Amino acid sequence: MDTPPFSELGLPEELLAAVESLGFERPSPIQALSIxxxxxxxxxxxLSQTGSGKTAAFALPVLAKINLQTYAPQALMVCPTRELAVQVCEEVHRxxxxxxxxxxxxxxxGAPMDRQLRALRDGAHIVVGTPGRLLDHVRRGSFDTSQIAHVVLDEADRMLDLGFREEMEEMLAALPKERQTLFFSATMSPGVKRLIEHFGRDPKTVKVEQKAMTVSTxxxxxxxVRERSKVEVISRLLDMEAPKLAIIFCNTKRAVDExxxxxxxxxxxxxxxxxDITQQMRxxxxxxxxxxxxxVLVATDVAARGLDVEDIEAVFNYDLPQDPEDYVHRIGRTGRAGRSGRAVSFVFGREIHRLEMIERYTRHPIRRERVPSQEQVEGKLADQLFEEVKERLTESKFNSYQDQMDRLLEQGFTPTDVASVLFTMLRESSGREFGEIAEDREEPRERRRPGERPVREPREPRERAPRGDDADMTPLFFSLGKMHGVRPGEIVGMLYNEAGLPQGSIGHIKLFDKHSRIDVRSEHAERLLQVVKGIKLRGRPFILDYDRGPGDRTRGHGR
Structure with a gap:
């Protein structure tokens, strides 16, 4: 369903500003109906299935009612598990x-009681917790429920399934009768119905029809994939798939940066x-x-919430998500509007069990694949190059180089020799150096017994230089190096972002201890030198200038 923007739901300005900063573009159906x-x-x-965005559906209206001047619990959110309670509390803070x-x-x-006692004693506007521990605090008198005006039962059916019926009833009975109660459940089970009849006051029902858990397309x-092999494998997949747009999901900000x-x-x-990305940069x-x-967009789950971009052809789970619900969110970015999509997840070791849990949750098999070999990727890239040359031959005029061709033929080279050399040059200029990884030397998993380890021990992959065309490149001196903790990726990102250079403008980057050498396309070198004046990297000022040789490489390090 098409939903109205958040600005039309009646939320106060500070909540709308927070929603915007988090990157939510439009509310989900349950949010649009519930708020x-x-x-x-x-x-x-x-009534809405897990993975529909229901946390914001109850957190936003509750936050809108909180009186910040009163440091006493005004809202209670009850969750079936500690993991969900932590997740909901984090979302409330965001x-x-x-x-x-x-x-x-x-x-x-499962958490220290004294810390929770101290936190409740210091004052809180909202308390989020599990039924058993909340009831402990009610009985102790450490949880003041006298001013609770809003109660949320998140995943009420699951709490009943886990045997929390008596705890929930005792706790709800201890709360003020004049309160708002919001029940959220995936199903309208008999237990949920009885709970509502006993503790609800003629609640209005909001229902979102359950859709397929995953898109069939x-x-x-x-x-x-081992952790140290992920960069090489994702590079091979990008080369093989050549998606128009792709998202790579990581579990942490650090993994996204790396x-x-x-x-x-x-x-x-x-x-x-x-x-950590500002709204303006986002x-x-x-x-x-x-x-x-x-x-290629590399992102965390939080940063990608509300992301609405068409034509995403592939999603890669660089890290497997902890929650099956997050898996559904992630892969749902592709395969929209009836288009086909591709979702590839990296797993290793015990993560196989998490993958099986995701399969049970989605009721959809996830096919096992092998790492594409270097030969497969080379073959795919060669096919792409062939098609590009073929397209040029059928669409473009190429007789401007007839003289050079004639000269080569006069010297005894055959057309086949010339074409072979040109293909090699094109491939070398547009390709990248491959690295051998442990997965290249392993036999397929399906040929090994479960738990059996490969015979050969893995070796570290070789360090590779960036892709890029080295023709017509100008070397630049950069006054930061290894001892300053900079990385090639940081330098590349800074130069592209600050100067707005077209893709492919930066070639090889060589890091030395106290300085670096950067190859830049000659046509952009002078503009780049002017644009980055006054810019800092890792909080350090730097010098970027034409590289005039070894005698010129001791300048500016103390700056």
């Missing part, structure tokens, strides 16, 4: 980031999105991604 109803103060039953002084406290079993597969830097250093058109990155200037 206006919850804002009226009436009780509500929200959505309430613009509300100065907001305090939300997670309360769950998405081809889902997984590949066993993956992006590695891809930039190899010459791919890539950029990043994670929680909008800039998304615009470049939509326009096809960036072909």
């Amino acid at each position: 206006p109803v919850a804002l009226t103060g009436s009780d509500m039953l929200g 959505l309430g980031a613009k509300m100065r002084g907001l305090r939300a406290v997670p309360v769950y079993g 998405i081809d889902q597969s997984c590949i066993e 993956c992006t830097e590695a891809l930039l250093a190899r010459g791919y058109s890539a950029d990043r999105l994670h929680g 909008e800039r990155v998304l615009k470049r991604f939509r326009d096809g200037i960036i072909e």
